[in-house]
Every structure is written in structure tokens, then in C-alpha cells.
Amino acid sequence: xxxxxxxxxxxxxxxxxxxxxxxxxxxxxxxxxxxxxxxxxxxxxxxxxxxxxxxxxxxxxxxxxxxxxxxxxxxxxxxxxxxxxxxxxxxxxxxxxxxxxxxxxxxxxxxxxxxxxxxxxxxxxxxxxxxxxxxxxxxxxxxxxxxxxxxxxxxxxxxxxxxxxxxxxxxxxxxxxxxxxxxxxxxxxxxxxxxxxxxxxxxxxxxxxxxxxxxxxxxxxxxxxxxxxxxxxxxxxxxxxxxxxxxxxxxxxxxxxxxxxxxxxxxxxxxxxxxxxxxxxxxxxxxxxxxxxx
Amino acid sequence: xxxxxxxxxxxxxxxxxxxxxxxxxxxxxxxxxxxxxxxxxxxxxxxxxxxxxxxxxxxxxxxxxxxxxxxxxxxxxxxxxxxxxxxxxxxxxxxxxxxxxxxxxxxxxxxxxxxxxxxxxxxxxxxxxxxxxxxxxxxxxxxxxxxxxxxxxxxxxxxxxxxxxxxxxxxxxxxxxxxxxxxxxxxxxxxxxxxxxxxxxxxxxxxxxxxxxxxxxxxxxxxxxxxxxxxxxxxxxxxxxxxxxxxxxxxxxxxxxxxxxxxxxxxxxxxxxxxxxxxxxxxxxxxxxxxxxxxxxxxxxxxxxxxxxxxxxxxxxxxxxxxxxxxxxxxxxxxxxxxxxxxxxxxxxx
Numbered sequence: 001x002x003x004x005x006x007x008x009x010x011x012x013x014x015x016x017x018x019x020x021x022x023x024x025x026x027x028x029x030x031x032x033x034x035x036x037x038x039x040x041x042x043x044x045x046x047x048x049x050x051x052x053x054x055x056x057x058x059x060x061x062x063x064x065x066x067x068x069x070x071x072x073x074x075x076x077x078x079x080x081x082x083x084x085x086x087x088x089x090x091x092x093x094x095x096x097x098x099x100x101x102x103x104x105x106x107x108x109x110x111x112x113x114x115x116x117x118x119x120x121x122x123x124x125x126x127x128x129x130x131x132x133x134x135x136x137x138x139x140x141x142x143x144x145x146x147x148x149x150x151x152x153x154x155x156x157x158x159x160x161x162x163x164x165x166x167x168x169x170x171x172x173x174x175x176x177x178x179x180x181x182x183x184x185x186x187x188x189x190x191x192x193x194x195x196x197x198x199x200x201x202x203x204x205x206x207x208x209x210x211x212x213x214x215x216x217x218x219x220x221x222x223x224x225x226x227x228x229x230x231x232x233x234x235x236x237x238x239x240x241x242x243x244x245x246x247x248x249x250x251x252x253x254x255x256x257x258x259x260x261x262x263x264x265x266x267x268x269x270x271x272x273x274x275x276x277x278x279x280x281x282x283x284x285x286x287x288x289x290x291x292x293x294x
Numbered sequence: 295x296x297x298x299x300x301x302x303x304x305x306x307x308x309x310x311x312x313x314x315x316x317x318x319x320x321x322x323x324x325x326x327x328x329x330x331x332x333x334x335x336x337x338x339x340x341x342x343x344x345x346x347x348x349x350x351x352x353x354x355x356x357x358x359x360x361x362x363x364x365x366x367x368x369x370x371x372x373x374x375x376x377x378x379x380x381x382x383x384x385x386x387x388x389x390x391x392x393x394x395x396x397x398x399x400x401x402x403x404x405x406x407x408x409x410x411x412x413x414x415x416x417x418x419x420x421x422x423x424x425x426x427x428x429x430x431x432x433x434x435x436x437x438x439x440x441x442x443x444x445x446x447x448x449x450x451x452x453x454x455x456x457x458x459x460x461x462x463x464x465x466x467x468x469x470x471x472x473x474x475x476x477x478x479x480x481x482x483x484x485x486x487x488x489x490x491x492x493x494x495x496x497x498x499x500x501x502x503x504x505x506x507x508x509x510x511x512x513x514x515x516x517x518x519x520x521x522x523x524x525x526x527x528x529x530x531x532x533x534x535x536x537x538x539x540x541x542x543x544x545x546x547x548x549x550x551x552x553x554x555x556x557x558x559x560x561x562x563x564x565x566x567x568x569x570x571x572x573x574x575x576x577x578x579x580x581x582x583x584x585x586x587x588x589x590x591x592x593x594x595x596x597x598x599x600x601x602x603x604x605x606x607x608x609x610x611x612x613x614x615x616x617x618x619x620x621x622x623x624x625x626x627x628x629x630x631x632x633x634x635x636x637x638x639x640x641x642x643x644x
Contacts, residue, residue, distance in 0.1 A: 035421035037369075086620045092420045093367060097559060098619045100369065100552050105612025107549070111605030222432070225425050233421070262440035271429035278414035278426050 002134035007255040008248060009132060013141035015247020017207055018270075020148040021224035022231065022239040023155060024199035030159070030234045031168035031192035034084060034095050038103030039200060040221020045106050046072055046201035047208040047217060048114045051121055061124065068201055076197030080190045088189075107218070120212045124205070144206050151199060152240050159236070168192055172234070219267075223250075226270035230277050232287025242285060246270050298638050312484065329473060333466035341465045347577045348469075348476040349533050354557050354569040355483045356526025361555070362563035363487055364519035365499030366415050367424045370431030371554045374524040376546035377434060378404040378531025380444045383452045383541050388443070393455045393536065400532035401525045407434065408524025415516045419502070431551055435543050445541070455536040462536070472533055479526060484566040486522070495519055496564070549608070556615040562625025571626040576611065583607050 021043060028036050036042075049071050053064040083098055125143045129136050159165035170178045171188045179185050207220065227246050231238025246269075254266025283289045298317075303309040313319050333341060357371050368374075381403040382396035391399075411430035415423055438444045455462040455471060462468045486492050494515045497505035506512050535541050553576065561572025588603040595602075618625060 035424070037424065083616050083620070090619075090623065093361075093365065093563075094619050094623060096367060096421055096424050097555055098616055100555060101612045101615030101619065103612070104549065104552055104556075104608050105616065108605040108607065108609030108612055112602050112609060113605070115599050115601035115604060219432075222428060225428070229422070229425060264436070264440065268433050268436045271432045274425055274429040275411070275414070275433075278418060278422060282414065282418040282422055 003255070004252070005133055005135040007252045009135045009137050010141075011248035011251030012244045013137060013145060013247070014251065015227075015244035016141075016145045016148045017203065017243075018220070018224045018227045018246055019240050019243025020144070020151060020203040020206065021200065021221060022227040022243060023148075023151060023236060024196040024203065025224065025228050026231075026234060026236055026239050027155065027196040027199060028192050029228075030172050032084075032189045033172060035099065035233075036196065037096060037099040038079075038106060039224060040218035041103040041106040041110070042075070042197055042200040043204040043207070043221050044213070044215070044217040045075070045110055045204075046197070047121070047204035047213045048110055048119075050201075050205050050208070051114070051119050051213055054122055055119070065205075068205065069198055072197040072201035073194045076194035077190055079197070080193035084189065084193070085186060088186075103218075118212060118214050121205070121209045124209045138210075140210050144210070147202065147206060148240075148243075151202065152236060155195075155199075156236050164188070164191055223270040226274045226277075228284075229274050230284055232284030234288055235284070235286035238284060238286035246273060249273060310488070326477075329477075330470070333469055338465050341469055343577065343581050345465065345469055345472050345537060347573055348472040349530050349537065350554075350557070350577055351476050351570060351573045352479045352533065353527045353530035354554060354561075354573050355479055355566075356523040356530070357554050358558045358561075358563070358566075358569045359483060359486065359495070359526070360519050360523030362558055362565070362568065363492060363495040363499060364516065364523075365419075365495075365502075366412070366516060366519055367420065367555075368427045368520075368523065369424050369548075369551050369555060370411065370427035370429075370434070371523075371527055372546040372548070372550040373427075373431035373434035374404045374408055374527040375531040375534065376438060376543065377407045377524075378528030379452075379535040379541050379546075380438055380450070380531075381528065382532035383445075383450045383535050384443055386536075387450060387452050393457060396536075397455075397529065397532045400535075401528040404528025404531060405521040405525035408520045408527070409517055412517055412520030412524075415520065416513050428548065428551075431548055435546060439543050447543075449540055449542040452535045452539050452541060454539070455533075468537055472537065475529065475533065479529070480566065480570070483526075487566065491515070491518065499564075553611060556611055558625075559623075560614055560618045560625055562627030565625070565627040567630060568625050568627040571630065575626065576614075579610070580607065583610070 050068050125140045167183045227242045231242030250269045253269045257265045378400035382400040385391045386396040414426045462471050494510045557572035557576045562568030
């Protein structure tokens with residue numbers, strides 16, 4: 001029982017990290033219907049940038065974090081302005097592959113500037129453990145859960161009440177109608193990418209302060225896609241709910257299947273979940289199923 | 295369309311001919327002669343590069359059928375190539391079956407695995423399919439890494455290819471094997487695209503609902519595209535395995551899959567010429583980078599942290615994909631066609 005509880009708690013905590021990354025994806029999808037396949041690489045780049053600010057340049061935390069946020073805003077603007085804006089109204093194949101190319105390019109930049117494959121961020125959060133019944137969880141994970149929830153609430157409120165949020169929802173619904181109403185669609189796209197990069201940077205800082213910066217972050221980004229798929233592409237609530245589900249499946253499944261199957265089965269459970277969701281309910285739990293017309 | 299001045303098609307056979315004029319035929323024969331005498335004037339090193347280009351071309355042709363003609367995005371192509379490579383490695387290495395059995399088995403096995411992962415394509419497309427194929431790639435590589443039959447992380451040794459008593463040991467003998475199969479595959483791919491099947495693929499790509507309304511069986515054609523595309527990937531994988539002689543899963547990473555997508559985008563989606571140009575461009579660029587530019591930069595720019603040059607490759611390829619998508623989404627094949635019509639009409643450009 002203690003073992004099971006431990007798996008559950010670890011799974012939930014890891015799942016919240018996936019949720020946080022997934023929020024960045026949903027943000028872009030909701031406003032511009034662009035699938036951001038470079039998510040993992042953006043997380044990787046912002047983690048390394050944090051490392052550069054904190055360790056290499058030696059800034060204290062209160063200077064470094066605003067700099068990272070600024071960097072993420074700039075990154076989002078550059079990405080939208082130079083890769084996605086020229087491709088507005090192009091076929092979906094081009095939009096998907098351009099983010100693939102972008103991810104590849106960002107990975108190249110990371111290799112170029114920080115050729116080491118591993119680095120550790122200074123620990124930001126207290127590390128003492130918390131006991132929940134017989135299970136033990138690191139306090140860092142609780143911070144991650146808290147911050148994920150805060151980001152989720154802020155985004156939900158933003159999309160519900162803020163002018164820009166409403167404009168983003170409207171843009172997702174009908175771009176031409178929005179333009180006719182006098183809302184600059186390009187600004188909406190640009191903002192959504194900037195915010196998405198900030199969310200990615202926050203999740204990057206959180207993950208790499210716990211687990212260090214490795215190229216495994218790219219794979220973590222890929223795992224976040226399973227969250228997006230399960231929760232539905234355009235639902236923040238879906239991402240928040242699906243993250244812990246994927247985390248639980250990964251942790252519990254990995255814990256009990258490893259003796260039966262091969263070691264490391266944990267790493268592919270999210271991807272098997274993707275295939276299962278695709279076959280059973282491709283638009284996810286809360287995703288909107290778009291009906292196509294010829 | 296791009297016929298030389300004064301050439302008209304009077305019969306259906308004329309219209310369908312691949313090589314329309316005498317010049318075409320002569321140029322084609324000259325090209326074939328030049329290609330198949332390559333071992334006599336290329337050194338062993340460049341012959342190896344050409345072999346790699348040939349193998350990559352076979353896989354890229356498969357991806358082009360799947361993605362360029364049928365419009366089904368696949369970002370797991372390296373995974374399907376790995377299926378082929380390991381199938382032949384197991385069949386010929388462990389069970390000591392003949393090479394031809396390994397080659398066909400590799401194609402069929404990769405095709406079947408492709409069918410399984412292609413199943414979701416009936417209900418979803420676009421981004422969903424991209425994610426499914428990424429998942430396929432990761433699951434395939436994971437299984438290969440952990441299954442004792444495939445040698446796991448250690449890798450597996452593959453014997454030389456042999457047909458009858460003929461063993462393809464040297465670089466030049468393998469060149470003939472690879473180039474023959476590559477030429478055959480190019481020919482088949484070119485012709486497949488002109489048949490009912492190819493036209494059905496194009497209809498599915500342009501609008502799958504409209505295609506279904508017109509009586510095209512979506513299930514059949516989408517799965518057929520997956521099967522053929524992955525079959526070619528399997529063949530390429532088998533040749534790669536016999537050519538290298540030792541298989542490890544690092545050769546089939548996700549970045550390799552992205553590179554394949556990049557190759558056919560740079561070359562030109564949905565053309566036969568496209569994959570050829572794209573593959574040659576990317577593989578040659580890789581060679582030049584690895585042998586010339588990277589050592590040069592490492593020597594001259596010592597103020598940068600050591601090992602920085604590993605990032606140059608991904609940066610250039612990523613940039614190439616982005617730039618081609620923005621500036622010339624129809625790829626190098628389209629540029630080539632523009633050039634052809636320009637010189638046909640030269641000096642009067644109307």
C-alpha cells in the first residue's frame with residue numbers, strides 16, 4: 001500500500017509538470033491553430049538561458065528570473081514574426097513542419113552556445129521532504145504543483161475576462177470575422193506565442209531546477225504532447241486534468257510493469273497512451289471536435 | 295507543359311511518355327552510364343557517400359509517396375527504417391537466411407508496422423497524425439533497445455549481402471547493389487504516381503472528404519500509402535544494415551526522422567525529382583559540414599567553448615527547412631522546372 005501511495009504521489013507531481021508544459025501548447029493552439037512541435041526545444045533553450053544567467057553570468061535570482069521572462073517574451077515574438085507570420089494561410093502541413101524545423105534549429109543553437117550535454121541549475125526551492133502518510137514527496141514538487149495551478153488559473157481568467165484573451169478566443173473561432181471587427185490578428189498571434197514561451201520558460205526553470213538540464217527535456221516536451229492529446233487540444237482544464245492522469249499512468253504503470261516487462265517501460269507509457277487515445281477518442285477528453293465541410 | 299519548342303503530343307502514348315524527345319533519351323542514357331561507371335572514377339570515400347545517398351533516396355521516395363502524394367504526415371520514418379534494418383539483421387544474422395529473404399522480409403515487416411501505426415490516420419490527420427508517428431518512432435526504438443532478439447543497446451552484427459555465391463563486400467560491389475535497387479524504386483515510384491493509385495493519393499491529399507465522396511476508399515488508400523511508404527523505408531533499412539554491417543539505434547533517432555521530412559520538403563513535395571534533389575543536397579551538405587566546415591571553424595574560432603560546432607549542423611538544416619517552407623514551399627524541383635522552361639524558350643521568354 002505504501003508503495004502504491006508513493007507511486008500515486010510521484011505520478012501526480014510529475015504529471016503537473018507535464019500539464020504546465022502542455023498549457024503553453026494549448027495557448028498557441030487556442031488562438032492560432034498552430035501546433036507547436038518545438039515545445040520541448042523551447043523549454044530546453046530557456047532552461048539553458050536560465051543556467052547562463054544564474055551560473056555563468058552569476059546574477060542573483062531576482063535579476064535573473066525577470067531576464068529569463070524577458071528573453072522568453074523576445075523569443076516568442078521572434079518565432080512568431082519570422083517563422084509563422086510568413087506562413088499565415090498556408091496548408092497545415094507547412095505549419096507543422098515549420099515548427100519541426102524550428103525545433104531542430106533551436107536544438108542547434110543550444111548545442112552551439114552550451115556544448116555540454118548536462119548542467120545543474122542552483123536549487124531554487126527548499127529540498128526538505130514532506131511526509132504524506134507512509135509516502136514521501138520532495139517539497140520541490142509541491143512548489144511545482146502550486147505554480148502550475150497558479151499559471152492555470154491566471155490563463156483561464158485571462159482568456160475569460162481580459163480583452164486580449166477574448167480576442168484570442170475569437171481569433172481561434174473565426175479569423176476573418178475578427179479582422180472585420182478591427183482586431184489585429186497578427187498582434188493576437190504574436191502575443192499568444194510570447195505568452196506560450198513564458199509558460200515554457202517557467203516550466204523549464206521548474207523542471208531543470210529539480211532534475212538538472214539535459215537533452216531529456218526534449219523528450220519531456222514530447223511527453224507533454226500526450227497530455228495535450230488526452231486533454232483535448234484547446235482546453236486548459238483538459239491539460240490540467242490529463243497531466244496527472246498521464247503522470248499516474250507513467251508512475252503506477254512503470255512501477256508495476258517493470259518486473260513483468262523490460263526495464264524502462266515507464267518512458268514509453270505516455271506514447272502508448274497517445275496511440276490508445278488516437279484509436280478510441282482522437283479529440284481527447286475535452287477537445288472540440290471540428291466538423292469539416294468540403 | 296515544359297516541352298521544348300515545337301514538340302506536340304499527338305497520341306496518348308506521346309502524352310504519357312516519360313522521355314518525350316531524343317535529347318531526353320540521350321541525356322538519360324548518358325546519366326545512367328555516368329552513374330554506373332562511378333566506381334571507376336570515384337574514390338572509396340566518395341563512393342561511400344554515393345551509397346548513403348542511394349539508400350537515403352529509397353527511404354525518401356517512400357516518405358514522398360506517403361507525405362507528398364497522400365498527404366499523411368509521418369515524423370517516424372527513421373523508426374520504420376530501423377524496423378527494416380533490424381528485421382534483416384535478425385533474419386540473416388541470427389537465423390542465417392539468405393539476403394534476398396532478409397531484404398523482402400525487412401520491407402514487409404516495416405510495411406506491416408507502418409500499417410499498425412497508420413491505422414489512426416483513418417480518423418485523424420494533420421497534427422494528430424504527426425504526434426502518432428512521433429509516438430511510433432519512440433515506441434519502435436524503445437522495443438528494439440530492450441528486446442534481446444535485436445541485440446538491445448549493444449547493437450547487432452549484420453553479415454554482408456550475398457545473392458547466390460556473389461558476396462557484396464567491397465564498396466563498389468555494394469554500390470551496384472544499392473544503385474540498382476534505388477533506380478528500380480525511383481522508376482516504380484514515378485510510375486505509381488501516374489496510375490489510379492497515385493491519382494487517388496493526390497485526391498486524398500488535396501481533400502480527403504471530397505475524395506471519399508468521389509468514391510475513393512479512404513481506408514484502403516491511406517493504409518496502402520502507409521504500407522508502400524514504410525515498405526520502401528524497410529528496404530532502405532535493410533540495405534543500410536548490410537552496408538554498415540553493425541546496427542545500433544542511435545542511427546535512427548527522431549532528428550533523423552525530421553531530417554527526412556526536411557529532405558523531401560527541400561526537394562519538393564509530390565514530385566519524383568524532389569526527393570532526389572533533396573537527398574543529394576542534404577547528404578552532400580552533411581559531408582561538407584563534417585569534413586570541411588566544422589574542422590575549419592573549430593580551428594579558427596578557439597574563443598568559443600569546445601564542441602560548439604556540433605550545433606552548426608542542426609542549425610543549418612533547421613534553417614534550411616524553415617527558409618524553404620517560407621520562400622520556396624514547392625522545393626528545388628519547382629526551381630528546376632522554372633529553369634527548364636526558361637532555357638526551352640530562350641532567348642524569347644514568351
